[in-house]
Amino acid sequence: MKYDVVVIGGGACGMMAALSAKEAGGTVCILEKNSMLGKKILATGNGRCNFTNEYQDEKCYRVGNFQVFKEVLSRFNVERTLVFFSKIGILYKSREGYYYPRSNQASSIRHCMEKAVMAKGIDFRLNTEVTEVAENDGGFCVTTKDGDYFAKKIIVCTGGKASPKSGSDGIGYTLAKRFGHHIIKPLPALVQLQCKEGYFKSLKGIRSMGKVSLYVDGKEVASDLGELQFTKEGISGIPVFNVSRFAVVALNQKKGVYASLDLFPDFSFDVLCSHLSNQLLYRSYPVTVTEGLIGMLNDKLIPVLLKQLSIKPDESVYSLSNDDIGRMASFFKDWQVEISGYNDFDSAQVTCGGVDLNEVTNHLESQKTPGVFFAGEVLDVDGICGGYNLQWAWSSGYVAGKGAME
Numbered sequence: 155m156k157y158d159v160v161v162i163g164g165g166a167c168g169m170m171a172a173l174s175a176k177e178a179g180g181t182v183c184i185l186e187k188n189s190m191l192g193k194k195i196l197a198t199g200n201g202r203c204n205f206t207n208e209y210q211d212e213k214c215y216r217v218g219n220f221q222v223f224k225e226v227l228s229r230f231n232v233e234r235t236l237v238f239f240s241k242i243g244i245l246y247k248s249r250e251g252y253y254y255p256r257s258n259q260a261s262s263i264r265h266c267m268e269k270a271v272m273a274k275g276i277d278f279r280l281n282t283e284v285t286e287v288a289e290n291d292g293g294f295c296v297t298t299k300d301g302d303y304f305a306k307k308i309i310v311c312t313g314g315k316a317s318p319k320s321g322s323d324g325i326g327y328t329l330a331k332r333f334g335h336h337i338i339k340p341l342p343a344l345v346q347l348q349c350k351e352g353y354f355k356s357l358k359g360i361r362s363m364g365k366v367s368l369y370v371d372g373k374e375v376a377s378d379l380g381e382l383q384f385t386k387e388g389i390s391g392i393p394v395f396n397v398s399r400f401a402v403v404a405l406n407q408k409k410g411v412y413a414s415l416d417l418f419p420d421f422s423f424d425v426l427c428s429h430l431s432n433q434l435l436y437r438s439y440p441v442t443v444t445e446g447l448i449g450m451l452n453d454k455l456i457p458v459l460l461k462q463l464s465i466k467p468d469e470s471v472y473s474l475s476n477d478d479i480g481r482m483a484s485f486f487k488d489w490q491v492e493i494s495g496y497n498d499f500d501s502a503q504v505t506c507g508g509v510d511l512n513e514v515t516n517h518l519e520s521q522k523t524p525g526v527f528f529a530g531e532v533l534d535v536d537g538i539c540g541g542y543n544l545q546w547a548w549s550s551g552y553v554a555g556k557g558a559m560e
């Protein structure tokens with residue numbers, strides 16, 4: 155059978171693209187290699203699916219071409235996204251601008267999207283892996299193990315390379331190259347960073363509020379504030395995820411990368427010195443330095459930090475000098491760790507890089523091979539944590555679906 159549009163990949167973006175093309179009057183088929191549509195959605199937002207965010211700013215996205223990006227996002231913005239989800243049966247809630255289904259279950263989003271796809275009469279084939287696409291008779295022949303599908307237009311929604319267990323293994327880049335596209339090297343983003351220092355083994359599991367600032371070749375390139383998490387290999391947590399793509403790209407360019415951790419971002423250097431003096435120097439009864447710091451810092455962090463400062467943990471607080479207090483405050487506000495690597499695509503939430511946005515139109519149609527559209531994570535767009543990557547999936551899916559029917 156020949157369809158107006160074949161959507162390759164039935165994830166968040168593919169379902170939206172299919173619904174959009176169908177709404178514009180087309181015959182549509184989704185080809186999905188998993189045994190269900192939208193498998194990755196189930197893992198989003200720790201199983202709760204943070205599906206968009208009220209606060210939108212260019213700073214929340216890293217993009218190869220802001221002109222195309224802005225056009226796409228303005229055509230299907232947060233307001234339209236919320237209306238869309240209401241219409242398909244999602245009652246949502248906002249937590250400081252971060253939107254979730256009220257059920258707190260990502261499965262609600264997947265379920266309602268799948269039901270909408272069914273209700274609109276969109277064909278979809280599960281367990282159907284696309285292996286090849288070729289131009290054919292003014293349209294396209296999409297090859298799967300179970301046979302060929304013909305389409306006037308195709309929309310590639312195969313995702314990036316992050317979390318390949320949910321189906322996205324990077325085939326979209328291979329297809330794009332065949333259609334003449336240039337691929338910006340796909341790299342893991344929203345990912346844990348590995349540090350060189352051996353002491354991380356003893357910090358595994360610690361969480362601490364803090365600020366991470368990332369430096370590339372000595373210059374600050376990004377920073378974020380929130381709950382830092384320590385792993386046996388390095389640093390993690392949302393603020394680390396949000397700066398990670400800069401570290402990953404820089405390490406790939408063989409640049410020097412370090413992170414500065416501020417464990418007291420809410421205190422100025424002087425205020426921290428005065429708190430440390432009160433806790434330690436002016437203590438009304440003698441305690442060890444370790445005991446003096448309990449309550450200010452996670453107690454597992456204390457010996458590691460003191461070792462870096464060459465201060466004995468069981469030394470009496472009365473043996474400390476003002477100079478020691480100043481050194482401690484400086485270190486606690488600027489604990490520098492060398493970034494030596496990053497976790498791979500298996501544990502990354504998104505991909506940075508992909509199909510170059512400079513090679514698609516405002517409707518996300520290929521400038522190299524008209525009739526081919528790209529949408530979602532396969533394109534060179536990645537957002538920070540907070541619903542931005544799914545917003546890109548919804549917006550780009552919608553625009554590509556409409557574009558394919560114009």
Ligand SMILES: Cc1cc2nc3c(=O)[nH]c(=O)nc-3n(C[C@H](O)[C@H](O)[C@H](O)COP(=O)(O)OP(=O)(O)OC[C@H]3O[C@@H](n4cnc5c(N)ncnc54)[C@H](O)[C@@H]3O)c2cc1C
Pocket residue numbers: 162163164165166167168185186187188191192193194195197198199200203204205206282283284285311312313314316317320321322323325326502503504529530531532540541542543544545547
């Ligand atoms: C653990 C985790 C948590 C996340 N949490 C959030 C969050 O809370 N908020 C947020 O905004 N973003 C979140 N993200 C990111 C977000 O899920 C993705 O950016 C988004 O799902 C991308 O949508 P997509 O449709 O472009 O790609 P995908 O969701 O990856 O879908 C691609 C689909 O294409 C299919 N496919 C691939 N190759 C083929 C083929 N050859 N033939 C047929 N089908 C194929 C795949 O099986 C898959 O179903 C999270 C990601 C992860 C991994």
